[in-house]
Every structure is written in structure tokens, then in C-alpha cells.
Amino acid sequence: MDNEQTSGCYGCRIIKGEKELPGGVIHDGKAAILAADPDVPVPGFLIITAKRHIRAFSDLTKEERIEIGSILYCAEKALKELHIVNEITLVQEERSEHFHIWLFPMYDWMIERFGTGIRYLRDISEYAKEHADKSTWKTVSDTAERIKTAFMDFYREEA
Known part of the structure; x- marks a missing residue:
């Protein structure tokens, strides 16, 4: 699979900063970024996007898998310890042209x-x-900011 970022790819647009992310980037690592989902206005809906243009978990290097695992762990921990939610669903589909985890x-x-x-x-x-308004998106951004603070603390502990 081509590892160069492509302008038509939604994931590459996120990585390049061409897509506005509510609350900004929560974490910018070597292999991936963590941010609130830019399209679905649900507070705490996070997306981990690989920096390389790949499709599958099996395309990741060992170092990328380790980093993404730490991001996933710290993000879930932040969601739960901040009492944003008690339960999350993880999703990763290879139908997408760019590797990401919801x-x-x-x-x-x-x-x-x-x-x-x-x-x-x-x-x-x-x-x-369909039911979102400016207030909803403000809550999404504010929640991302809260997650960022907690995430950073948890991620430092992991290092």
C-alpha cells in the first residue's frame, strides 16, 4: 500500500491539518494523532488516525502498534475517569482507505x-x-479539551 499521504484521502486530510478538529488535536504522536471526530457531534467520540497512509492494523510496524496501543489505553482511561461515559465501542474497518480506530x-x-x-x-x-447545533459542537470541543488534559497525564505515566 502506498504510504504517501494523498490529498483525496480523508485520513490524510486530518493528518495534514486540512480538516478542522473540534477542540484541536488531543495528542500528536510519531505514528498517530488522537482527536474528537470531526463529523459526528458526540462528546467523547474520539478517532485515532495513523500518520502513514495504510489500511490495516497488520500494516503497522511494531513501534506504531505499541504507540497506538498506548494512545488507545490512555484515551479510554480518560473517557472513563472523567466520567464522560462508562462504556465505549471500538471500531476499525479496513473498508476505509486510511487506518483509524473509533x-x-x-x-x-x-x-x-x-x-x-x-x-x-x-x-x-x-x-x-441531524440534531446538532452550535451548543452541541461547543460541548464536543469542551469535552475534547477536558480529555486532552487527562490524556496528557496518563500518557506521561505510560512513557
Whole structure:
């Protein structure tokens, strides 16, 4: 797979800073960045995006896997210790042209309205987009800022 960043690739646009991220970048590592999802207005919905243009977890080097594992651990820990959510769903699909992992928070309203399980994530995402306003996006940004502070503390402990 071509490891050069491509301008048409959504993940590459995130890495290049061409896509506005609510609350900014939470963590900028050697192999990946962590940020709030730029399209779905759900507070605490985080995305880990590989810096290299690859598709699959198996395309990562050992060092990249270790770093991404630490990012995942610290991000989940921040979401839970800040009492943003008690449960998250991790998603990584190879259908995307650029490797990323979703940390999708499961709120009570989601479970009450849609049920539980990965099959509802698209419906939840569409609902969140349809019902978002400036206040919602402000909450997403503020939550990302809170996560960034906690994440940094946890990540330093990991190093």
C-alpha cells in the first residue's frame, strides 16, 4: 500500500491539518494523532488516525502498534475517569482507505433510543448530526479539551 499521504484521502486530510478538529488535536504522536471526530457531534467520540497512509492494523510496524496501543489505553482511561461515559465501542474497518480506530462512547440516550451493539452506530451518528447545533459542537470541543488534559497525564505515566 502506498504510504504517501494523498490529498483525496480523508485520513490524510486530518493528518495534514486540512480538516478542522473540534477542540484541536488531543495528542500528536510519531505514528498517530488522537482527536474528537470531526463529523459526528458526540462528546467523547474520539478517532485515532495513523500518520502513514495504510489500511490495516497488520500494516503497522511494531513501534506504531505499541504507540497506538498506548494512545488507545490512555484515551479510554480518560473517557472513563472523567466520567464522560462508562462504556465505549471500538471500531476499525479496513473498508476505509486510511487506518483509524473509533472510540465511540455509549450514552444512556443512545441505548434507550437505538439499543446496544455496533449495528446502531451509523443510526446514532446520523441522529447526532441531524440534531446538532452550535451548543452541541461547543460541548464536543469542551469535552475534547477536558480529555486532552487527562490524556496528557496518563500518557506521561505510560512513557
